[in-house]
Amino acid sequence: MHVPKVLKIKKILTESKSVKTFIFDWNFNDSLLKPEPGQFMMIWNFEDEKPMSISKIDFENNEIGISIKNIGSFTNALHQLNNGDKVGIRGPYGHGFEFNDFKKILAIGGGIGMAPIASFTEFAIKNNLDVDVISAATTSNELLYEDRLNDAGANVFTCTDDGSCGFKGFATHRMEDLLQNNVYDLIVTCGPEIMMKGVVELANKHNISVQISMERWMKCALGVCGQCCVDDSGWRICKEGPVFWADDLNNIKEFAKYKRDSSGIRNYY
């Protein structure tokens, strides 16, 4: 338990200008290793280890996928890897999305926040739920998973900040449109906290429950070091999270305000 499994990269998919998906063979028979949408893995490249959502859970082909946006030294190093190179994977960790008995879902991902939204959407459709997806990005060559999720059976609506593809504007504008013409009983969202804050406010107005997925700096991912705890509840993003109900945000006062760096110093948004 809690030891990285070192696996060979089976396939690498270029998803957008800055995002690649890495596919690995995975043993779903071991119940401790069976991931749920919304959970994450600790990815080890023998230099560093960082949290990454599970963007693909493929029970048929016994594969999982991790989608990585190149934004810094670790993610850049991973982008240099090739098929057959090895990576360590520890997990799955955290509390994922809850499905209960929802029927029609709106899933909203901003940027790399689309990663858990993708595995969520495919999983929900497999379970005969109706899913509309808003895939939001800054510009067209950063849009994620449009074809993949359309093929899976979702209705995918794209939007870009600059209007280079799909709707021009923020995810919340797109969402407002969709809420006019559809009745959803659940919204799930992952992306920049400012975006998710807007999603939650709009959903509250329409009385729809929301699940959000958060990120904080992680070290142990085991729930002991306290690095990922949030104010005011003290909840651990790696255990009680990363997915929360919007109601829980009453106890996460730092949401969309600040997060702590690796020594615990607050950085305000």
Next chain:
Amino acid sequence: MLNIELCGIKLRNPTMVAAGIMGSMASSLNWIYDSGAGAIVTKSFSKEPNKGYSNPTSVGVTGGIINAIGLSNPGVEIIKKELNLIKKEIPKVASIYGASPDDFAYTAKEVEDLVDMIELNVSCPHAMDGCGAAIGQDPDLTFKIVRAVKNEVSIPVLVKLTPNVTSIIDIALSAEKAECDGITLINSLGPGMKIDTETATPILKNKVGGMSGPAIKPIAIRCVYDVSQVVDVPVMGVGGISDYLDVVEFLYAGASAVQIGTALMDKGPQIFNEISINLENFMKIHDFKSIDEMVGLTHRV
């Protein structure tokens, strides 16, 4: 029934969270107290901020985990703000570390008014720059640090020792001679190491880390048993506790109170409530009227 008095401080029960476990923020420490702990202990902090080691900082091993978090903390100035946010009614222990007696004394003085006790971490097995176990393995240095802090503050001072020494009794006696008010036993064991068998690479970035969890409990029990026999100050037992029977064992071995760390991985803060309820039941069944009656029972049978 579970209440105790430790170095003059009243606690509702003898359990505390161990240093470094969900201990950097007021929010998580408040949650731990609300979940039933008798007191809280902060993550060890220092004069200056410390980023700690890079990941991987933790990995599973048989019977527990090894970690090399590297004492990351935002420094005493920011910690003071967090300490201020911990609820007033909570008995608070500040765990501090440093590289020299002056460092320790400075940091202790800075937080003296905000906490009920200080715990000196002279025992982290993976600390940098001569902080940590390098001190706790040397009776003279341990003496100097305890003295320096005792000269500076008037609240009780606990010393947390490492099991990674030839004679823990010698170090404990040296700490007592320097007039510490209590001794915490034990910090994580080792250091230990874990190697990936696919690549022959050590998994922790720091290569080695302190071992914690159920596997180290027998060693912790032995340390508490040995030390509590020779010192007059109270002993805090820590290492591998995951249920109330583990607590009973530590009390029998001579611990006046206990601290719980790695078990929060699987059980979360709720473990404190669970242990309190079960411990009280155990006491009723075994006809104990107070925790004191159980402390050191093994020395008397």
